[in-house]
Amino acid sequence: MKVIILGSGVVGVTSAWYLAEAGHEVVVVDRQPGPALETSFGNAGEISPGYASPWAAPGIPMKALKWLFMEHAPLILRPQVDMAMLRWLVAMLRNCTASRYAVNKSRMVRIAEFSRDRLIDLRQATGIQYDERSRGTLQLFRDPRQLEGIDKDVEVLRADGVPFEILSRDECILAEPGLAYSKESIAGGLRLPNDETGDCYKFTNALAEMAAAKGVSFRYGVDIQGLVTAGGAVAGVSTSAGTLEGDAYLVALGSYSPGLVRPLGLRLPVYPVKGYSITAPIVAAERAPVSTLLDESFKVAITRLGDRIRVGGMAEISGFNNSLPPARRATLEHSVGTLFPEAGDLAGATYWSGLRPMTPDSTPIIGRTRYSNLFLNTGHGTLGWTMACGSGHVIADIISERDPAIDTSDLSLDRYDSH
Template sequence: MRVVILGAGVIGVTSAWYLARLGHEVEVIDRQPGAAMETSFANAGQVSPGYSTPWAAPGLPRKVAGWMMRKHSPLVIRPRLDPTMLRWMTQLLRNCTPEAYDLNKSRMLRLAEYSRDCLGDLRHETGLRYDDRQGGLIQLFRTDAQLEHAAEDMRILAESGVPHELLDVDGVLRHEPGLRGARDRLKGGLRLPGDESGDAHLFTRRLAELAEAQGVRFRYDTSVAAFDAKGDRVLAVHCNGPEGAARIEADAFVAAAGSWTPIMLRPLGIELPVYPVKGYSLTVPLTDESRAPRSTVNDESYKVAMTRLGDRIRIGGTAELAGYDLRLRPARRETLALSFGELFGGGDLSRASYWTGLRPNTPDGTPIVGHSGRYGNLWLNTGHGTLGWTMACGSGRLLADLLSNRRPNIEHADLGLGRYAA
């Protein structure tokens, strides 16, 4: 079967890899000059199944109200006349019940755990390296309230069979001795030994090279202009690229363009509950290994992740609802630098590169992987939010199995777009 994938981020490239391995003729289209140049470019670097948690949680409205009064708030909402944003926020609030939280977290964990296993298999099969580490993750608590709240997450982790351990301060320092200077700021931590880390951009570029060797064609610097559709099928996609306009036909199409997927598919009459949530990161040269993370640490107070990537430290986090605005705001940089400086400090912030990207979030936190519903040959792999790198391999393999009419290895019915119709 000939398959065209729209998007060459980590989701599109992993989808291409698994489809090619099943014998399909695959072509990937992306408007950027190379793979993983947008949201996958400089994310937090975490492959964190155990940290797969929906934003929509009981008590979120109260937390947001408190955050709005803080200078270094984990969340910033920039008011705008945007019906799409208001609709998405309304759907998110409807998921802030204990029942919805348990359901959403359990299915996110299911996909994320599967994806981590797929990533390990791929690494073993190909020998692919990407500044990866398999050292686990620590969710760091600075307050007693954070420590107490961990009990609820631990219950769901236990029910899902995810290994975890609650650490006192001494336990945290055994795993992350670089935090010794911040001992007085800490109350404890939740360690997830099965979590990993790595450079998503490096991984995606190297996997794209391997996919090309398998026969996958990549069209870069190429934007999607329109679709040809008839009845319940998409016949072709019209593109503009270096060689001019082109009409590209296929037997099947996969929409994997991250936050731009809803805009791309709207002319086809498909409304996706995906909205861009802006995130920021700093990439800092390592200067003192004794004051740097060994693996990856999440600062629960600021919602900031700090990850070791070779001789660099990636500091990522914060969330901003501002539509498709990609301006680099100084205040967000200050929050990232503050969190890192209070906890570690073994990197040169004066030489940090500052970046922002748009995470494609669904209201319930779970990505949309499966059939589009309206067109028989149009498939979706989008809406992964902050967990695109965590869920990429599992989502790509699941999508390839579904498109190939193969039985997937995990339950998937509740991962599709149909859950919103229900």
């Protein structure tokens, strides 16, 4: 079967790999000149299945109000006349209940744990290199009240069998020795020893090369203009290079997925939530992180990627906007500079932003649509890198009409029909 994949980010490329493994003819189409040049390019670098948590949680509305007035705010809201933004915010607020949080987190962890295992298998089978480290992730709490509020997360981790450690200040420093140079208050931490780190951009490019060697065709620099339908199915993709035809079509366009399928009467509750990162060369290795640290106060991830430090985070709800305000960079520098002082050359850091495709329940949309040969693999939010291999494996099984290895009954677009 010929499968046309729209999008060459980490989700599109992993989907291509697993579909090729299943024996399909695969064509990947993207407007960019190469893979992973948008949201997959400069993400935080963490592969943290156990920290796969919904943004919509009990207490978040009140916290969000407080964050809006912080100097180094983890949330930035820029209201505008945008019905898609309003619908998404209302739907997210509906998910801020204890019962929905538990359901959403459980299925996110299900995908993420499966994905981490598939990534390990892929690494062992191919020897793929991407500045990978398997040193765990430490969620750091500066405030004792943050540490006291982890019960609901620990309960889900325990229920899903995810190994974890609750650490004191001194134990946090043992896990991340660079913290010994920090003068900040450290109340403790929650550590997941099985988590990994790696450069998503390097991974996606290396996997694209291996996929091409398997026969996958990559059509870069091609604008995707629309889907052509006939008789309840997709008949082709209208592009700047003409109409491309296949047997099945997979939309993996991140934040741009809703616009493509809207003319078909499909409403995807996916909205772009902007994130930022800086990447600094390490100048004092003993002061640098050894893996990933999550700064809970500012919702910032600090990750070791080879000889670099990647600092990423924040959530800005402002539509399709890729500006780089100095204030956002200042927040990232403040987080890493106070916890790992003088570890990296912050003045020489590169600065980047990307549009994360968020769903209101933080779970990606993976599966079939009401069009018989149109499939979705999108809406991964901040966890595209964490969930990519699992999502690609699952959608390859669905398209190949095989039973996926995990439950996918609550992952498709159909789950929103009852809301």
